[in-house]
Amino acid sequence: MQPFTQLTTTALPMRRENVDTDQIIPARYLTAVTKVGMGDGLFSWWRYGRDGKPNPDFELNKPEYAGSQVLIAGRNFGSGSSREHAVWALTEYGFRAVIAPGFADIFYNNSLKNGLLPVALPEETVNMLLDLIEEEPGTTIAIDLENQTVTLPDGQQMGFAIDSFRKMCLLDGLDDMGYLLAKGDAIAAHEAEPAY
Amino acid sequence: MPGKTLFEKVWDTHVVSQDEGAPAVLYIDAHLIHEVTSPQAFAELRERGLPVRRPDKTFATMDHAIPTRIGVDISLWPADAATQVETLRKNCADFGVPLYDIKDEIQGIVHVIGPELGITHPGMTIVCGDSHTSTHGAFGALAFGIGTSEVGHVLASQCLMQKKGKTFAITVDGELGKGVTAKDIILAIIAKNGAGGGAGYVFEYRGSAIRKLSMANRMTICNMSIEGGARAGMIAPDEITYEYIKGRTFAPSGERWDKAVAYWNTLYSDDDAVFDREMTLDASTLEPMVTYGTNPGQGIGISGHIPTAAELEDPAERRSLAAALDYMGLTEGQKMAGQHVDVVFIGSCTNSRMEDLREAAAIAKGRKVADNVQALVVPGSKAIKAQAEAEGLDRIFSEAGFEWRGAGCSMCLAMNDDKAGAGKYVASTSNRNFQGRQGPGSRSLLMSPLMAAAAAVSGRVVDVREMM
Numbered sequence: 104m105q106p107f108t109q110l111t112t113t114a115l116p117m118r119r120e121n122v123d124t125d126q127i128i129p130a131r132y133l134t135a136v137t138k139v140g141m142g143d144g145l146f147s148w149w150r151y152g153r154d155g156k157p158n159p160d161f162e163l164n165k166p167e168y169a170g171s172q173v174l175i176a177g178r179n180f181g182s183g184s185s186r187e188h189a190v191w192a193l194t195e196y197g198f199r200a201v202i203a204p205g206f207a208d209i210f211y212n213n214s215l216k217n218g219l220l221p222v223a224l225p226e227e228t229v230n231m232l233l234d235l236i237e238e239e240p241g242t243t244i245a246i247d248l249e250n251q252t253v254t255l256p257d258g259q260q261m262g263f264a265i266d267s268f269r270k271m272c273l274l275d276g277l278d279d280m281g282y283l284l285a286k287g288d289a290i291a292a293h294e295a296e297p298a299y
Numbered sequence: 300m301p302g303k304t305l306f307e308k309v310w311d312t313h314v315v316s317q318d319e320g321a322p323a324v325l326y327i328d329a330h331l332i333h334e335v336t337s338p339q340a341f342a343e344l345r346e347r348g349l350p351v352r353r354p355d356k357t358f359a360t361m362d363h364a365i366p367t368r369i370g371v372d373i374s375l376w377p378a379d380a381a382t383q384v385e386t387l388r389k390n391c392a393d394f395g396v397p398l399y400d401i402k403d404e405i406q407g408i409v410h411v412i413g414p415e416l417g418i419t420h421p422g423m424t425i426v427c428g429d430s431h432t433s434t435h436g437a438f439g440a441l442a443f444g445i446g447t448s449e450v451g452h453v454l455a456s457q458c459l460m461q462k463k464g465k466t467f468a469i470t471v472d473g474e475l476g477k478g479v480t481a482k483d484i485i486l487a488i489i490a491k492n493g494a495g496g497g498a499g500y501v502f503e504y505r506g507s508a509i510r511k512l513s514m515a516n517r518m519t520i521c522n523m524s525i526e527g528g529a530r531a532g533m534i535a536p537d538e539i540t541y542e543y544i545k546g547r548t549f550a551p552s553g554e555r556w557d558k559a560v561a562y563w564n565t566l567y568s569d570d571d572a573v574f575d576r577e578m579t580l581d582a583s584t585l586e587p588m589v590t591y592g593t594n595p596g597q598g599i600g601i602s603g604h605i606p607t608a609a610e611l612e613d614p615a616e617r618r619s620l621a622a623a624l625d626y627m628g629l630t631e632g633q634k635m636a637g638q639h640v641d642v643v644f645i646g647s648c649t650n651s652r653m654e655d656l657r658e659a660a661a662i663a664k665g666r667k668v669a670d671n672v673q674a675l676v677v678p679g680s681k682a683i684k685a686q687a688e689a690e691g692l693d694r695i696f697s698e699a700g701f702e703w704r705g706a707g708c709s710m711c712l713a714m715n716d717d718k719a720g721a722g723k724y725v726a727s728t729s730n731r732n733f734q735g736r737q738g739p740g741s742r743s744l745l746m747s748p749l750m751a752a753a754a755a756v757s758g759r760v761v762d763v764r765e766m767m
Contacts, residue, residue, distance in 0.1 A: 120619045121494055121594045125733040130714045134364055134379035136338035136386045148735045153721065177615060179495030179528065182594070183733060184712075185430040186336065187446035208464075208498055208530045209430060213446035226615070266462065268321045278448065280347070283456035286324050289316045290352075290458055293326050298312055298422060299555070299562040 105218040106276035110199050111245040112172035116236040117162050122176050123183035124210060128192040141188050142195030167240035173200040175232050180221075181210025190217045200246055202253070204229050215269050216278060222246065222253060222263045248274060302569025304466045305535050306501045309441040309566065313424045315458055322460040328423040329356055330453045331409045332396070334383040335363040335714070336428030340451035341390040349455045351394040356457060358418055359391050360399040362408045363429075364714045367677055367704035371401050380715060394454075407680025407706040410434040410648040414518065415682055417547025421536035421563040426453060431648045431730065432531075433524040437517035438544070439536035439566045441501070444525065465575040467500035467529065468568070471508040473583035478764035480658070481516035482650060482728070482747035484508065486588035486598045488580060489527040494596035497529030500576065503568060504534050508582035514543040515652040522649045523730050526595035535567040589635040589760055590732045590745040592623035597732070598745065599635060601762045607631040626734055627742050628722070635760050638744070641723040643668070643755035644737065645701075645748055646677030647711035650728035653683055655748040659728075660692045662752035662766060668700035669758030675702045675717065677709040701755065713738045726754035 132144035149161045157164045174193070180203040181189060190213045193201070199219065204226040206214075214221045224232075235255070236242055245254040248270060253261045265273075272278070303311070315324040330353075332340075337359070344351070351357060364380040373381040384401070391398040399405045399412060406412065410431055413419050421439035426432060428450040435442035449459055471484055489496075502524050509517070517534050524532025541560055544550045551559040568574075590598040591605045597620075599605065605624070608617045608631060624631060629638070645651070645659050656678065668674045676696050678684040684706055687693055693703045710717040711729035713736065719725045721740025728751045729736075732743035744760060753763035 118618070119622065120615050123594070123731075123733045125712075125731070125736055129735060129739075130712045133335050133714060134383060136383060137342070138339055148739065153740070177618075179493075179498065182494060182528065183430065183525075183731060185428060185432075185444035185446055187339075187428075187448060190446070205495060205498060207495065207528065209444055209446060209525075213448065216446065216448040266322070279452050279460045280343075280455060282321075282460065283324065283452055283458050284349075286316055286456070286458065289324070290326065290456060293313075293315045294457075299551075299558040 104216070104276045104278050107199065107218050107220050107248055107273045109245070109247050110172060111243055113168065113170065113241050114173045114175050114232070114236050114244050115162055115168045115171040116233045117174060117176040118233050120177035121179045121182055124181055124186050124189040125183055127181070127189035128186060133186060133188055138191045141192035145192040145196045172198055173202060173244055173246065174198050175202045175229060175236065178204040178226060180206050182207040185209045187213045190214050190219050194219050202229060202232065215273065218273065218276065220246065220248060220273060224253070224261055224263055228261055302572040304568040304572040304574060305439060305503055305533050305566055306441060306464070306466050309422055309424065310463060312422070322462045324458050325424060325461045326458055327426050327453050329358065329418050329425045331413055331425065331427035331432070332357060332359045332450065333363055333409050333429065334361045334387040336447050337390065337450055338383065338386045339447045340454055341394065343451040344394070344454055351396060351454045352457045354395040354397070357396045357454065358399070358413065359387060359396050360406055360409050360412055361387055361401050363708045363712065365401055365707045366715045367707045367709045367717060377716070405681060407683070408648045408651065408708055410522065411651060411679030411683065414438065414514070415547070415680055417544055417550035420544065420559070421540060422566050426459065430525045431522050433529070434518050434522040434648055436521040436524065436531050436533040437514060438540055439533055439563065441531055441533065443530040464501040464530065465499055467497060467502050468574040468577040469502055469504050470506040470577070470579045471504065471582050472506040472579070473508055473581040475508060475582045475585065478587055478749055478767050479585050480747045480749060481512055481519040483585050483588045484580070484582065485520045485523040486590065486595070486745065487585050489523065489596050490588070490598040491580070492527055492578065494526060494594040495528040497524065497527040500529050502527065502529045502532035504532060509534060510537065513654055514539060515654040518652070519649055523595065526730055536563050587747060587750050587763055589750065591627065591629055591635055592620070593626055593732055593734050595730065595732060595745060597623055601636055605629060605631055605633045605635070635744070636762060638760045639724060640672060640726040640744065640754045640759060642719040642725040643672060643674040643751050644710040644725055644727040644729060645675065645751050646679065646709050647729035648679065649730045650748050651677060651679030651683065653686055655728065656683070656687050656692050659748040659752035660695045662749060662763065663699040663701060663756065664695050666699055666756040668755050672755055672758050674700065674755040675704060675710060677704045678706050680706045699756065710737050712736060726751045726760065
């Protein structure tokens with residue numbers, strides 16, 4: 104897993120609530136048997152018109168937001184399907200973090216397992232960030248995972264919460280597999296004592 | 300010390316280890332897999348040279364991408380679906396995982412065949428790379444959807460690293476009125492609590508109205524816990540649960556059955572257990588529900604109207620409403636009764652069981668699908684298909700003009716060729732009304748099997764109670 108330590112980047116504002124994983128990556132991209140190529144399908148219903156041409160009104164296609172590595176969106180981001188493909192699509196496209204007032208549980212977990220940092224901030228703060236970015240595209244945002252802060256160019260700083268274990272995994276680029284396999288004895292002991 | 304909730308009892312008995320400052324290592328009793336979210340997990344195992352730790356606790360089937368009308372000869376299938384199915388076959392063969400193949404007698408939607416085979420028991424932990432794994436909570440199991448990375452973790456270790464969820468008691472008392480069903484209960488709960496309202500929680504459905512429901516109906520409710528934001532929803536087991544499980548392929552038998560029941564009887568929330576949140580609902584006040592928007596929380600009773608922006612205080616809700624109505628081609632303040640439909644889909648892990656099909660058939664019987672409406676009935680499993688055919692339901696549907704299909708997820712997520720066209724209104728018994736969910740540009744109206752059958756024969760959304 105790609106470690107996440109610090110990131111300074113412009114941001115893409117997505118003023119929408121309940122962005123579900125079907126929008127992030129539609130089902131037709133789920134027929135793949137690898138993780139590769141998901142970035143092409145990212146937000147494809149919104150990103151492309153019926154004719155397959157880019158929709159110029161969609162945030163992702165606006166030149167002023169090109170190259171942004173953080174996505175800022177409304178509440179309940181990543182709801183719906185458990186498809187990890189949604190996270191693979193975001194990371195392959197180039198996003199390293201998502202800021203929102205809240206995330207769906209499965210999406211949140213999937214993000215942490217792929218080095219995509221989900222940052223939950225109060226809704227007023229997210230709205231302030233959306234206003235700021237829409238007014239001044241190109242505004243840089245600095246995210247520091249070690250110190251759990253988001254900093255704006257004027258020095259304004261906001262803290263965010265993250266589970267300490269998950270933070271360590273992200274900082275070091277560790278996944279759960281090694282930890283779980285090291286628990287072999289405890290797992291075997293549990294298996295030896297069924298409930299009935 | 301206060302008593303424990305049902306969730307806490309099941310959680311506590313599955314914690315393998317709990318290191319200071321780390322999530323719990325949670326043991327998984329049953330792992331269900333399917334063709335869409337498992338290939339990359341098996342690839343991970345191959346890369347690391349790992350075996351599947353407990354193939355005997357792993358069960359595979361194919362449901363998401365498979366066609367429901369082409370038959371089992373995959374040379375006739377779209378290439379990508381065929382590749383996924385072949386990949387699953389190879390992975391199951393290489394790693395020794397039992398596979399319920401579309402070629403076999405037993406196959407169907409993973410959350411339909413799990414309980415049908417008796418794999419799902421009270422007090423178990425069950426996971427699957429599918430968010431509707433919450434379905435199995437109807438048996439008093441802790442069951443939730445996971446991503447593909449976690450599918451790999453469970454394959455390799457039979458465990459997951461999990462943070463304990465909070466508890467949310469949803470008590471439903473009172474008598475359901477005629478034509479009002481489990482689907483209406485869960486749509487009403489989600490409408491009240493919001494699509495994201497359950498994030499971080501495990502629901503427990505309780506109360507007299509829940510206790511009266513069949514297992515199929517309980518599964519409908521737990522299935523849509525995820526649409527209310529909760530990864531899992533549970534119902535304490537009782538005689539109805541045991542009656543359902545008894546005698547099924549993987550059910551305990553003989554002396555083990557008695558031991559199992561004795562244990563299962565301990566699985567309920569203690570009277571003095573404390574929930575983090577609670578809500579109540581009076582079933583007698585409910586009416587058939589229909590969604591109008593693009594998240595499952597945007598639902599109303601059949602006699603109600605779509606909210607107007609002025610009725611919503613929250614700016615985010617207003618924005619959500621405006622975006623949904625723009626996509627759906629509906630107007631604020633509008634009633635859903637009378638809204639025309641183009642397609643009707645009866646199926647999915649929410650509503651494709653015998654009880655659902657019998658209800659829909661009772662409405663379809665002696666009537667005809669309206670002109671210009673395409674109506675599909677997709678049974679949840681081959682066993683349900685066979686049972687429905689034995690009861691003559693297939694003939695009732697066919698005579699009424701419904702298409703009778705093979706088992707699978709079909710138009711619930713439109714990964715196969717069952718897709719509604721752009722702009723089409725779909726009266727659907729499935730669980731999600733997201734944009735494009737049932738085909739690019741499709742517009743889903745979620746409702747019960749009774750209401751969907753009524754919409755099929757009327758060509759528009761109607762109050763099914765007027766037809767009963």
